[in-house]
Amino acid sequence: MAGYVVVGTQWGDEGKGKIIDVLAHKADYVVRFQGGNNAGHTVVVNGEKFILHLLPSGMLHGKGKCIIGPGVVVDPKVLIKELETLEEKGAKTDHLFISDRAHLIMPYHVKLDELKENAMGKNKIGTTKRGIGPCYADKMTRSGLRVGELLDMNIFKERLKVNLEEKNVLFEKVYGAEKLDYEKILEDYKGYAEKLGHRIMDSVPEVNEALDSGKFVMFEGAQAMMLDINYGTYPYVTSSSPTTGGVTTGAGIAPNKIDKAIGVMKAYTTRVGEGPFITELVDELGERLREVGWEYGSTTGRPRRCGWLDCVVGKFAVDINGLTDVVMTKIDVLSGLKTLKIAVAYEIDGKIYKTVPASIEKLKKATPVYEELPGWEEDITNMREYDELPENCKKYIARVEEIIGCQISMVSVGPDREQNIFIKEI
Ligand code: GDP
Ligand code: IMO
Ligand code: MG
Numbered sequence: 001m002a003g004y005v006v007v008g009t010q011w012g013d014e015g016k017g018k019i020i021d022v023l024a025h026k027a028d029y030v031v032r033f034q035g036g037n038n039a040g041h042t043v044v045v046n047g048e049k050f051i052l053h054l055l056p057s058g059m060l061h062g063k064g065k066c067i068i069g070p071g072v073v074v075d076p077k078v079l080i081k082e083l084e085t086l087e088e089k090g091a092k093t094d095h096l097f098i099s100d101r102a103h104l105i106m107p108y109h110v111k112l113d114e115l116k117e118n119a120m121g122k123n124k125i126g127t128t129k130r131g132i133g134p135c136y137a138d139k140m141t142r143s144g145l146r147v148g149e150l151l152d153m154n155i156f157k158e159r160l161k162v163n164l165e166e167k168n169v170l171f172e173k174v175y176g177a178e179k180l181d182y183e184k185i186l187e188d189y190k191g192y193a194e195k196l197g198h199r200i201m202d203s204v205p206e207v208n209e210a211l212d213s214g215k216f217v218m219f220e221g222a223q224a225m226m227l228d229i230n231y232g233t234y235p236y237v238t239s240s241s242p243t244t245g246g247v248t249t250g251a252g253i254a255p256n257k258i259d260k261a262i263g264v265m266k267a268y269t270t271r272v273g274e275g276p277f278i279t280e281l282v283d284e285l286g287e288r289l290r291e292v293g294w295e296y297g298s299t300t301g302r303p304r305r306c307g308w309l310d311c312v313v314g315k316f317a318v319d320i321n322g323l324t325d326v327v328m329t330k331i332d333v334l335s336g337l338k339t340l341k342i343a344v345a346y347e348i349d350g351k352i353y354k355t356v357p358a359s360i361e362k363l364k365k366a367t368p369v370y371e372e373l374p375g376w377e378e379d380i381t382n383m384r385e386y387d388e389l390p391e392n393c394k395k396y397i398a399r400v401e402e403i404i405g406c407q408i409s410m411v412s413v414g415p416d417r418e419q420n421i422f423i424k425e426i
Pocket of ligand 3: 012013014039040041042298299
């Protein structure tokens with residue numbers, strides 16, 4: 001049995017898509033377990049770039065089954081578009097299935113996300129405006145519509161009516177916005193049901209059976225540790241659990257079926273949207289990281305905020321996720337910097353913290369306590385063996401390993417599938 005989980009350890013965009021694609025070539029299943037099309041996972045195959053939002057990053061191998069699991073929120077319009085885009089590029093898509101338990105993102109969720117964000121003004125979260133939060137909110141208040149309901153339009157249309165009536169009152173009375181049209185939504189979703197119906201399945205028994213019969217199943221996380229609804233920088237978080245804990249509820253498997261928990265960690269830090277970012281660099285160095293690392297959102301195109309590696313966050317991710325391995329990505333972006341800094345603690349009101357405090361007010365006041373390490377000049381993008389790496393690069397990796405308390409089994413030195421250095425077997 002082999003159940004591998006791949007999760008983000010920072011604020012997202014660590015390069016999870018690339019790493020899942022690399023590891024998925026031998027997977028029998030790749031299963032997304034949370035989030036929705038707020039994700040933007042980049043996979044580069046032979047120089048061609050694919051950005052996947054809802055589709056699992058294992059799609060491009062065209063071998064194992066890819067499943068959008070029960071814990072995901074699905075915008076069917078976006079999903080159909082993504083499938084069509086892949087098909088236009090000649091990729092196979094008949095190995096994609098969707099859990100009947102996944103919740104449907106409806107047009108009123110997208111509209112509400114937008115209205116809420118706009119109404120919050122300077123206090124906004126900076127969401128992707130894809131309807132993620134409102135959809136998960138409906139799920140929790142038990143009024144959501146699920147993918148399985150697309151297979152029974154009689155149930156679907158009744159539930160849509162009740163939901164839309166409530167949302168339309170909110171749009172008109174609270175936000176002074178226009179109502180949405182019931183018939184139009186119903187027609188659209190009937191069309192989506194026709195296009196997606198044959199892909200809808202009960203994924204839970206099949207995934208469990210696969211694990212029990214020794215198949216290799218990869219669980220793909222979207223977002224990351226610090227965007228987790230419970231442990232992230234609340235309220236500046238997403239509305240799901242992108243941690244390994246989320247796999248059990250989001251994919252319907254037990255914790256003892258997880259053999260490896262792999263955390264993807266960018267060699268520096270980025271964040272999109274609002275909220276505290278302790279090691280942020282709002283200077284030329286931050287600009288440099290953004291330009292060299294091409295740090296622009298894969299989903300919204302927004303420039304990502306950039307800063308030094310934060311090992312307080314790194315250690316937190318190791319603990320919360322029970323990481324067995326870390327993959328360090330984008331270490332090539334650090335080449336050419338004379339000195340590198342790693343945050344090892346925070347100072348808040350004169351007190352030293354080695355863990356991430358829950359209070360957003362404390363985090364806003366936190367300043368990083370840095371350790372400095374010498375950098376390296378060499379371009380490492382063509383290196384494929386650990387021994388080839390510059391000594392200072394090896395020291396950087398070793399020091400991070402030591403602080404976070406988890407082995408770094410692989411480093412990624414460029415966006416392409418081939419640009420990897422395996423240090424230990426994963
Ligand atoms: P994800 O959301 O975690 O899958 O990450 P994104 O795809 O949003 O952002 C990562 C970006 O970095 C993408 O443009 C990738 O092609 C790119 N990338 C991934 N790994 C590396 C790497 O090791 N080096 C460099 N230079 N780019 C990388
Ligand atoms: P991947 O999977 C980076 C951020 C948004 C916002 C907050 C809440 O590509 O790493 P939401 O739309 O989820 O309600 O927005 O979370 N966010 C991400 N940031 N990478 C992502 O996904 C993200 N998904 C959501 O920018 O700050
Ligand atoms: Mg991304």
